[in-house]
Amino acid sequence: xxxxxxxxxxxxxxxxxxxxxxxxxxxxxxxxxxxxxxxxxxxxxxxxxxxxxxxxxxxxxxxxxxxxxxxxxxxxxxxxxxxxxxxxxxxxxxxxxxxxxxxxxxxxxxxxxxxxxxxxxxxx
Amino acid sequence: xxxxxxxxxxxxxxxxxxxxxxxxxxxxxxxxxxxxxxxxxxxxxxxxxxxxxxxxxxxxxxxxxxxxxxxxxxxxxxxxxxxxxxxxxxxxxxxxxxxxxxxxxxxxxxxxxxxxxxxxxxxxxxxxxxxxxxxxxxxxxxxxxxxxxxxxxxxxxxxxxxxxxxxxxxxxxxxxxxxxxxxxxxxxxxxxxxxxxxxxxxxxxxxxxxxxxxxxxxxxxxxxxxxxxxxxxxxxxxxxxxxxxxxxxxxxxxxxxxxxxxxxxxxxxxxxxxxxxx
Numbered sequence: 001x002x003x004x005x006x007x008x009x010x011x012x013x014x015x016x017x018x019x020x021x022x023x024x025x026x027x028x029x030x031x032x033x034x035x036x037x038x039x040x041x042x043x044x045x046x047x048x049x050x051x052x053x054x055x056x057x058x059x060x061x062x063x064x065x066x067x068x069x070x071x072x073x074x075x076x077x078x079x080x081x082x083x084x085x086x087x088x089x090x091x092x093x094x095x096x097x098x099x100x101x102x103x104x105x106x107x108x109x110x111x112x113x114x115x116x117x118x119x120x121x122x123x124x
Numbered sequence: 125x126x127x128x129x130x131x132x133x134x135x136x137x138x139x140x141x142x143x144x145x146x147x148x149x150x151x152x153x154x155x156x157x158x159x160x161x162x163x164x165x166x167x168x169x170x171x172x173x174x175x176x177x178x179x180x181x182x183x184x185x186x187x188x189x190x191x192x193x194x195x196x197x198x199x200x201x202x203x204x205x206x207x208x209x210x211x212x213x214x215x216x217x218x219x220x221x222x223x224x225x226x227x228x229x230x231x232x233x234x235x236x237x238x239x240x241x242x243x244x245x246x247x248x249x250x251x252x253x254x255x256x257x258x259x260x261x262x263x264x265x266x267x268x269x270x271x272x273x274x275x276x277x278x279x280x281x282x283x284x285x286x287x288x289x290x291x292x293x294x295x296x297x298x299x300x301x302x303x304x305x306x307x308x309x310x311x312x313x314x315x316x317x318x319x320x321x322x323x324x325x326x327x328x329x330x331x332x333x334x335x336x337x338x339x340x341x342x343x344x345x346x347x348x349x350x351x352x353x354x355x356x357x358x359x360x361x362x363x364x365x366x367x368x369x370x371x372x373x374x375x376x377x378x379x380x381x382x383x384x385x386x387x388x389x390x391x392x393x394x395x396x397x398x399x400x401x402x
Contacts, residue, residue, distance in 0.1 A: 005133045011137055012140020014144060015137075016140060017145070020151070034159070038159075038160055039168075043199070
């Protein structure tokens with residue numbers, strides 16, 4: 001009898017724990033909102049494009065850096081360069097490319113594919 | 125058989141279920157809560173959503189692509205994106221955020237069909253010029269045609285697109301000091317009008333005194349007048365008022381305590397009226 005009780009208790013515990021985990025993860029009580037670093041790559045890229053557009057408009061480099069920092073990329077400059085080159089390779093919106101290239105150039109990085117998109121004010 | 129069912133130990137299962145459920149919930153909610161990755165902007169925290177909206181508005185100022193701004197805002201999962209941006213524009217205005225941010229938000233809100241209070245201050249503000257001007261091609265329809273062929277500029281009709289303010293000089297045309305016991309006690313009331321007496325919103329006002337300064341705009345109290353603004357003075361200060369970039373400073377506005385006819389000591393109030401120079 002004691003063994004049956006023990007096994008029943010274990011079965012109850014297992015089912016209960018499983019239910020608790022499923023319910024707890026599907027219906028969290030804590031704020032599960034996240035920051036810009038949790039955005040999908042597509043939205044991160046669009047966020048970066050917007051930072052570039054804003055920087056083109058207001059020229060506030062400190063603000064642009066702070067905003068890029070929220071993406072928590074280990075190397076923001078490298079991220080911008082890769083993104084700019086990807087946009088160039090995919091023939092995306094030239095205005096977006098110019099904005100990204102402007103950010104990359106402000107970080108001090110320009111690559112051959114970017115040359116066509118370097119804004120005149122930044123050209124040597 | 126019936127005896128076996130009756131003796132089945134349900135209570136340990138129930139007890140285990142309750143303990144297990146509690147443990148599972150504690151683990152899932154507090155010890156190892158769910159973390160989202162590869163999310164859309166609708167999962168951003170409130171502050172980051174505000175930042176995102178501001179960024180969309182600033183990008184819109186450069187790109188002028190309303191559909192793109194709209195699709196970016198739709199990613200927030202909000203139904204009425206115009207209102208959302210409008211509310212943020214007004215909040216930014218009331219918080220005294222940088223004018224460029226308020227302008228971007230109010231411009232986008234207006235483009236999305238919202239009508240934020242901030243728009244009265246930061247976009248679409250046109251100060252009428254001293255006289256109406258029209259294209260010669262329209263102004264003189266009965267003029268004898270000349271035999272030469274001229275290329276005339278295409279007459280343009282007024283459009284509702286926001287237009288940057290046309291800067292004209294304004295001067296103080298009336299200055300009244302009142303020493304009365306009423307609700308306006310100690311209030312520096314400023315009224316800016318065009319030459320026809322219509323209130324002009326969006327005029328930046330700088331009030332300076334010995335220990336500090338404050339900047340604000342006409343149009344924040346449209347229920348009184350679009351060209352109205354006020355400032356609560358402290359006792360025994362001397363203030364200087366300037367319409368930034370539009371007027372000379374008005375000096376010597378003293379808030380020295382005076383005795384009202386009713387007998388009580390009060391801070392005087394002032395009414396300053398600015399109008400265009402003739």
